[in-house]
Amino acid sequence: MKAEQLSNLMVIFGGTGDLTHRKLIPALYNLLNEGILPDAFAVVSVGRRNKTSEEYREELKKSVQQYSRFSMEQEKWEVLAQKIHYYPLDFRQGEGYTSLDDYLKKMEKQYGTKGNRMYYLAVAPEYFEVIVDHLHAYEMTDSSEGWKRVVIEKPFGRDLQSARYLNKKITHAFTEQNTYRIDHYLGKEMLQNIMVIRFANAFFEPIWNNKFIDHIQISSSETLGVEERGGYYEKAGVLRDMIQNHMLQLLALTAMEPPVRLDTESIRDEKVKILKGLRKMSVEEIRSNVILGQYGSNGEKKGYRQENRISPTSDTETFMALKVQIENFRWGGVPFYIRTGKRLPKKSTEIIVQFKSIPEILYWKEFENLKPNLLVIRIQPMEGIFMQFNAKKPGTETQIIPVQMDFCQNCEIGSNSPEAYERLLYDVMKGDSTLFTRWDEVEYSWRFIDTIAKAWEREKPLFPNYDAGTWGPKEADELLRKDGRKWWIL
Ligand SMILES: NC(=O)c1ccc[n+]([C@@H]2O[C@H](COP(=O)([O-])OP(=O)(O)OC[C@H]3O[C@@H](n4cnc5c(N)ncnc54)[C@H](OP(=O)(O)O)[C@@H]3O)[C@@H](O)[C@H]2O)c1
Structure with missing residues (x-):
C-alpha cells in the first residue's frame, strides 16, 4: 500500500x-x-x-x-x-x-x-x-x-431501536465503508487465528459439525469487579457489555461457514448468516435457558451493589450463562453454551469444543470415566490451543488416561503479541474493515439480544445470587447438568 x-x-x-x-x-x-x-x-x-x-x-x-x-x-x-x-x-x-x-x-x-x-x-x-x-x-x-x-x-446502541437510530445518523454523515464499529475482541490475535485454525488445516473442518461435535462452550470470565466504570456498567450490564458484541462475535467466528474468499465482505457475509440463524426463543425458553447473576460480597471483596457509582438496590446483571442454538444444517442439535461474568475465580476467554463420545463398544465398555475429546482455543490471557484425548498409561496393564497437548502461543520466547487496538488502528489507516462489525451484524445481534432483555425486564432473579470469586449462580451449573453436561475449567 x-x-x-x-x-x-x-x-x-x-x-x-x-x-x-x-x-x-x-x-x-x-x-x-x-x-x-x-x-x-x-x-x-x-x-x-x-x-x-x-x-x-x-x-x-x-x-x-x-x-x-x-x-x-x-x-x-x-x-x-x-x-x-x-x-x-x-x-x-x-x-x-x-x-x-x-x-x-x-x-x-x-x-x-x-x-x-x-x-x-x-x-x-x-x-x-x-x-x-x-x-x-x-x-x-x-x-x-x-x-x-x-x-x-462500543456499545453501539442499547437496543435495536437505538442502534438503528444511531446508525441512521452516522450513515447520513459517513458511508458504511468509512464507518468502523469497533469490537476490540476482533483485534485479538487468537480471534483472527480461529479462521486460520479452522480453514487452513485438513483435520478440523471435516469434523466441525453436528456429526462429531457434542456441544461448544464459549466463556469469558473476569476476576475484576466493575472498578471505576460503574456509571457505564449500570446502564449496560453484562448483556450489552459482553454478550451483544464480543460473545456473539466469538460464536459467529466459531460457527460460520468457510467464506468464498478472504475479503472483508465475504467474511462478514458468513458471520451475519450465523447471527441470523440464532434460534428465537419464547419467553419461557429464555427464562430457563438464560441465567442471570449479580455478585455479592464474599466478606473480602465488595458486592456489586457496594461498588462506586452503583445503586444499593441495583438489579443490573454482572453474570450471564445461556444456551443457544443455530438453525442450520451444520449445527442443528448442537447447543452452544455461553458464560461470562465479573468477579469470577479466573480471568480467561476460551472456546471449548467437546466432541461426541466414541461408540459404546471396545474401550468404552471396559473403562469407566473415559474422557471426551476436547479442543480448546484459548483467547486470553493465554493464547493457544489445547487438546485432550485418551491414551494408554505406560505400564504392563492397559489403563487409559486423558492426555493433553498444549500449544501456548504467547509462552514462546520472543512472542510479544500485538494489542488488539494496534491491529485495529492500523486497519483503519489501511482502510480494511474486516475486523470491524458491519451494520447488519449489529442489527441481527440486537434482534437476538432484545428478546432476551425483554423476557427478563419485568422480573429478575433475587440479586445478589453469587458470591464474588465463585462461578456464578448455581442455576448456571444446572443449565448444563440437566443436559448431562458440565462447564469445563481447564
Ligand atoms: N476505557 C476502556 O477501557 C474502554 C473499553 C472499551 C470501550 N470503551 C468505550 O470508549 C469510550 C470512552 O470510554 P472512556 O473510559 O475513555 O471514557 P472516559 O474516561 O469517561 O473519557 C471520556 C472523555 O470524553 C470527554 N468528554 C466528555 N464530555 C465532553 C464534552 N462535552 N466535550 C469534550 N469532551 C468531553 C472527556 O473529557 P474531559 O475529561 O476533559 O471532560 C474524556 O476525554 C466509551 O464509549 C466506552 O464505552 C472504553
Whole structure:
C-alpha cells in the first residue's frame, strides 16, 4: 500500500479519557516501535479540560510507560510526542467546530497528511450522535479530498431501536465503508487465528459439525469487579457489555461457514448468516435457558451493589450463562453454551469444543470415566490451543488416561503479541474493515439480544445470587447438568 494512503490525521474525541490513555496512545507507540506508523501522521486530541499540548504529552508519557508492551525509550517517545496536539473544546458546542476544522487543516499542512482523517469517538455513547452531527454540519466528513473515516466505540446502541437510530445518523454523515464499529475482541490475535485454525488445516473442518461435535462452550470470565466504570456498567450490564458484541462475535467466528474468499465482505457475509440463524426463543425458553447473576460480597471483596457509582438496590446483571442454538444444517442439535461474568475465580476467554463420545463398544465398555475429546482455543490471557484425548498409561496393564497437548502461543520466547487496538488502528489507516462489525451484524445481534432483555425486564432473579470469586449462580451449573453436561475449567 502506498504511504500516501496510510498517512492521516487522527482526531480523538475524548483525548483525556481512560481509553485514550490506556489503549489508543500506547497502541500508537507500539505501531511506531513496529516501524509501521506512517511518517505523515499526527494526532489532535479533543477534550473538555484546559491544558497545553506540553502538559498533555507529559500525562500521556506516563500512560505509555505503564501500558505499552514496548518499554519506553525517550528518543522514540519524542518522535511520537511531537506529533500529538491537544485541542480543548466542548464537543456539544457546534460553533467550536469551525475553528477546530481550521486547526485540523493547519495540522494537515504541517504533517502532510493529504486530507485523510480518522475521527475516533472515544467518548460515552450518548455523545456519538452529537459529534457526528456536528462533523457533518460543519462539512468535515467529505471524502473527496482525502478519506474521512469514523471509528465508533462500543456499545453501539442499547437496543435495536437505538442502534438503528444511531446508525441512521452516522450513515447520513459517513458511508458504511468509512464507518468502523469497533469490537476490540476482533483485534485479538487468537480471534483472527480461529479462521486460520479452522480453514487452513485438513483435520478440523471435516469434523466441525453436528456429526462429531457434542456441544461448544464459549466463556469469558473476569476476576475484576466493575472498578471505576460503574456509571457505564449500570446502564449496560453484562448483556450489552459482553454478550451483544464480543460473545456473539466469538460464536459467529466459531460457527460460520468457510467464506468464498478472504475479503472483508465475504467474511462478514458468513458471520451475519450465523447471527441470523440464532434460534428465537419464547419467553419461557429464555427464562430457563438464560441465567442471570449479580455478585455479592464474599466478606473480602465488595458486592456489586457496594461498588462506586452503583445503586444499593441495583438489579443490573454482572453474570450471564445461556444456551443457544443455530438453525442450520451444520449445527442443528448442537447447543452452544455461553458464560461470562465479573468477579469470577479466573480471568480467561476460551472456546471449548467437546466432541461426541466414541461408540459404546471396545474401550468404552471396559473403562469407566473415559474422557471426551476436547479442543480448546484459548483467547486470553493465554493464547493457544489445547487438546485432550485418551491414551494408554505406560505400564504392563492397559489403563487409559486423558492426555493433553498444549500449544501456548504467547509462552514462546520472543512472542510479544500485538494489542488488539494496534491491529485495529492500523486497519483503519489501511482502510480494511474486516475486523470491524458491519451494520447488519449489529442489527441481527440486537434482534437476538432484545428478546432476551425483554423476557427478563419485568422480573429478575433475587440479586445478589453469587458470591464474588465463585462461578456464578448455581442455576448456571444446572443449565448444563440437566443436559448431562458440565462447564469445563481447564
Ligand atoms: N476505557 C476502556 O477501557 C474502554 C473499553 C472499551 C470501550 N470503551 C468505550 O470508549 C469510550 C470512552 O470510554 P472512556 O473510559 O475513555 O471514557 P472516559 O474516561 O469517561 O473519557 C471520556 C472523555 O470524553 C470527554 N468528554 C466528555 N464530555 C465532553 C464534552 N462535552 N466535550 C469534550 N469532551 C468531553 C472527556 O473529557 P474531559 O475529561 O476533559 O471532560 C474524556 O476525554 C466509551 O464509549 C466506552 O464505552 C472504553
